[in-house]
Amino acid sequence: MTVSRTFGVSLVRDLALALDAASVYGSDLASNHDSIIELNEQLTVSRNRVATLERTVMHDRDLAVSLANEVALDLAVVLSFATSAMREPEALFKRNESRPQLDVQASIDAMAATRDRDLASNLSDCIRRAQQMSRSIPGALEALKSDRTVDLISPERKIASRLPWRTVLWAIQVLPSKYRARYHEEFLAEFDELAQYSPSRRMQIMHALGILSRVVSLRIALRGHPEADQSTTRPTGSP
Amino acid sequence: MTLPTQLVLHLLLEEPTREWYGLQLGTEAGLPSGTIHPILARLEKAGWLISRWEDISPTEQGRPRRRYYQINPSSLAAVQAAVRRADTGRRARGLLHPRLSGGPA
Numbered sequence: 001m002t003v004s005r006t007f008g009v010s011l012v013r014d015l016a017l018a019l020d021a022a023s024v025y026g027s028d029l030a031s032n033h034d035s036i037i038e039l040n041e042q043l044t045v046s047r048n049r050v051a052t053l054e055r056t057v058m059h060d061r062d063l064a065v066s067l068a069n070e071v072a073l074d075l076a077v078v079l080s081f082a083t084s085a086m087r088e089p090e091a092l093f094k095r096n097e098s099r100p101q102l103d104v105q106a107s108i109d110a111m112a113a114t115r116d117r118d119l120a121s122n123l124s125d126c127i128r129r130a131q132q133m134s135r136s137i138p139g140a141l142e143a144l145k146s147d148r149t150v151d152l153i154s155p156e157r158k159i160a161s162r163l164p165w166r167t168v169l170w171a172i173q174v175l176p177s178k179y180r181a182r183y184h185e186e187f188l189a190e191f192d193e194l195a196q197y198s199p200s201r202r203m204q205i206m207h208a209l210g211i212l213s214r215v216v217s218l219r220i221a222l223r224g225h226p227e228a229d230q231s232t233t234r235p236t237g238s239p
Numbered sequence: 240m241t242l243p244t245q246l247v248l249h250l251l252l253e254e255p256t257r258e259w260y261g262l263q264l265g266t267e268a269g270l271p272s273g274t275i276h277p278i279l280a281r282l283e284k285a286g287w288l289i290s291r292w293e294d295i296s297p298t299e300q301g302r303p304r305r306r307y308y309q310i311n312p313s314s315l316a317a318v319q320a321a322v323r324r325a326d327t328g329r330r331a332r333g334l335l336h337p338r339l340s341g342g343p344a
Contacts, residue, residue, distance in 0.1 A: 182306070183276070185292075189303040190262040210272025221280035 073201055161201045164208035165191055171208075171215040179222055187211060240325045243270050244278050248322050251288075251310050258307035260293075279308055287314045 168187050172180050194204050240248075246268040251259065259267075265275035282288040293305040310318055 185303055186261060186276075186306045189260070189293075189305045192302050193262055207272040210274070211276070212273070214273035214277055217277040218280055221277040221284065224284060 161204050164204040167208040168211050171212045174215045175219055176222055243274055245322065245325050247278050248318060252319060252322060255310045255315055258309045260305040260307055287311055287318050
């Protein structure tokens, strides 16, 4: 009887120890499971951060390429103006050999002043665009330090380049006077849109040249045109 | 009827009630810059197109108004007939354009 009781007590004690051990193992298992979940979450966050960083770096690279392209284009325009400015006085001298020297000098001065104004205007455009781009750089740098993304495109509405637009303004003068206001606004809207979606000034110059090359056709097409005001046009009959 | 004019009319006839602006039409039709305006002026003069200014305030929107063009509803049948005639003539001469023959431009 005593032996049986002692054995029973020992059995209960062993059972209690086994239950304690099982409880510890269970607790460790739960803890490990939580750790695995936490690790998985951290891996997901890290992966997202890497993806964000990659996007930001790509965006920075695009920004740098865009800036380099703009600078190269502006340089090309400046060189073009400089070449033109160097050639035109010689041509003017040749054309005006029989004229008094003072007239020739005045023409050269006027031409140089125009070229200088255009150059200054183009440089001003270039600086303005560079300023717009530089405003987005701090945001990009902040994004590199954190896991958030930033919009590198300036929220400001971009302005059409002046040189192509001046070309079109000149072309509009070829049109009959009553249509100038209409096409002025219509072309202005086109250049505004081009400036938003095609930041390259080359596109705007090409568009201006296209308009310039067809302005005589437009003038001919406008002969007898029924519309001259700002309202909706009405049909004039069968073609 | 010139090929660019046919391209523009085909585009306009795809959705006769849709309004287009010049740059959009020229781009969609695959025409070089500046080509579209003489065509639109001729078609408008003929009464096949009507146009209107976009109904926005440029100062509020911060951009100039667009000029919208669409097929004149009263000339729709005439336009369709003219385009059909032009298509027939073009096919007879064996001149095919990817967009006009139903393929991509």
